[in-house]
Amino acid sequence: MTPGARIAAAIGVLDAVLAGEAAEKALTGWARGARYAGSKDRAAVRDHVYQALRCKRSYACLGGAMTGRGLMLGAVRDANEPIGALFSGEGHAPAPLTADEAAGGHQPESDGERLDLPDWMLSLFDESLGKRAEEAALALRGRAPLMLRVNERRATRDEVIAILAEDGLAAEPVAIAPMALRLDKGARGVANSRAFIEGMVELQDGSSQAAMAALDLSGAGRVLDYCAGGGGKVLALAARADSAFYAHDAAPRRMADLPARAARAGVDVQLLDDAEEAALYDLVLCDAPCSGSGTWRRSPDEKWRLSAERLGELTRIQGDILDRAQALVAPQGQLAYATCSLFHAENEAQSDHFMARHPGWRETLRRRWPIGDEGDGFYLWVVQRRS
Structure with a gap:
C-alpha cells in the first residue's frame, strides 16, 4: 500500500469508530476485508487510527471536520506532511482537497480542543491532578512506551x-x-x-510493575489477586516469592490464558471460581475495574466513550469490591487497592471512603505514578488489618 492508500484505509476505519464501533473491532473488520494489506500496512493503518483518536478534537480542528477524512487531514497538517502527495486520488489515496477543505481548518482554540479532552472532563482533570492536569492531558496525546x-x-x-x-x-x-x-x-x-x-x-507496563514491586510479600503465605483479569499482576508477584498464589475474576473467561502463562513463567497460580472457598489470605490485591484513564494512550477511544454516568457506576463497583475483599483478609493481613486511573474519585476518595466504613485498618502505603516515558498513570493503596 502507498502512504496515501494507508491514509484512505485509516479514514474508513475512523468513520466506523465515529459511528460508534470500537476501534479494535473496526480495525479487525478492515483487515479481514483487506487481504492485500501486508503486516507493515496493517501496522501503519493501526498507528494512524490510534494517533487520530488520541488527538481527535485537535485534529478535527486542523482538518475542518469531525470525520475520518477531517481527522486524517488534521493529522497530516499537524505533522507538516505534503498534503497534495497524500490526498492525490491516485493509487487508492484519498481524493484531492476541495477548495473549502484547502481553505478550512483552524488551530485548536478551547482547552478541550487543545488538550484533546471532552469538555465535561476538564474539571475532573483539574480536581484530580491540580497543577499537573495539563501535563497529563498532553501526555495522553502521545504513544505509550x-x-x-x-x-x-x-x-x-x-x-x-x-x-x-x-x-x-x-x-x-x-x-x-x-x-x-x-x-x-x-x-x-x-x-x-x-x-x-x-x-x-x-x-507489562512500567507503573504496574513498580506497584507490584512495592507490595510487601514478607510473611504473606497466601496471596489472592481478587480481580485478576489476564493475570499479569499475580504473575509479577509470583515471580518474587514462594507464597501460595490464587487468582479470581468476576468474569472467569478473562483468566483463560493464565494457566499457560504461569506454566511458561515457571510459577503456580491456582484459579478460583469462588474466592471464599480457600478461606483467608495474607494479601488480597484488588486491581479494580476503572476508567483506565491512565492508559488512554493505549486505548484512546475509551477517552471519548467514558461518561460521567459511567464513572459514577465504576466508583460504586470499586466500593463494593473493596467491601467484599476486606472480608477475605486474615488478621494482620494486607488489602491492596490498585487502579490505572488518574481520577481522585477512583483513587484517594475510594481509600478515604473505605477507611470511614471500616475503622479496623491501618494505612501503610498510598502512591501515584504519573504518565511518563516509562509507564502509565497508576494508583496503589495498601492497608493492614489491625489485630
Whole structure:
C-alpha cells in the first residue's frame, strides 16, 4: 500500500469508530476485508487510527471536520506532511482537497480542543491532578512506551537484554521498576522472541510493575489477586516469592490464558471460581475495574466513550469490591487497592471512603505514578488489618 492508500484505509476505519464501533473491532473488520494489506500496512493503518483518536478534537480542528477524512487531514497538517502527495486520488489515496477543505481548518482554540479532552472532563482533570492536569492531558496525546518485565525466576535483566538482542530487539533497563525494560523498536517481534517463548519476559507496563514491586510479600503465605483479569499482576508477584498464589475474576473467561502463562513463567497460580472457598489470605490485591484513564494512550477511544454516568457506576463497583475483599483478609493481613486511573474519585476518595466504613485498618502505603516515558498513570493503596 502507498502512504496515501494507508491514509484512505485509516479514514474508513475512523468513520466506523465515529459511528460508534470500537476501534479494535473496526480495525479487525478492515483487515479481514483487506487481504492485500501486508503486516507493515496493517501496522501503519493501526498507528494512524490510534494517533487520530488520541488527538481527535485537535485534529478535527486542523482538518475542518469531525470525520475520518477531517481527522486524517488534521493529522497530516499537524505533522507538516505534503498534503497534495497524500490526498492525490491516485493509487487508492484519498481524493484531492476541495477548495473549502484547502481553505478550512483552524488551530485548536478551547482547552478541550487543545488538550484533546471532552469538555465535561476538564474539571475532573483539574480536581484530580491540580497543577499537573495539563501535563497529563498532553501526555495522553502521545504513544505509550512498550515495557517488558523480566521474570527473575528465569533470567537476570542483563541476560534477557542479551537474549533479546540476538533476536534483533534492543531493550534498555529503566529506573521505574527493578525488572523493567523498555523497547523503542521492534515491538511487534516480542511474541516470537526466544525470551518471550521461554518465559523470561512478560509484557507489562512500567507503573504496574513498580506497584507490584512495592507490595510487601514478607510473611504473606497466601496471596489472592481478587480481580485478576489476564493475570499479569499475580504473575509479577509470583515471580518474587514462594507464597501460595490464587487468582479470581468476576468474569472467569478473562483468566483463560493464565494457566499457560504461569506454566511458561515457571510459577503456580491456582484459579478460583469462588474466592471464599480457600478461606483467608495474607494479601488480597484488588486491581479494580476503572476508567483506565491512565492508559488512554493505549486505548484512546475509551477517552471519548467514558461518561460521567459511567464513572459514577465504576466508583460504586470499586466500593463494593473493596467491601467484599476486606472480608477475605486474615488478621494482620494486607488489602491492596490498585487502579490505572488518574481520577481522585477512583483513587484517594475510594481509600478515604473505605477507611470511614471500616475503622479496623491501618494505612501503610498510598502512591501515584504519573504518565511518563516509562509507564502509565497508576494508583496503589495498601492497608493492614489491625489485630
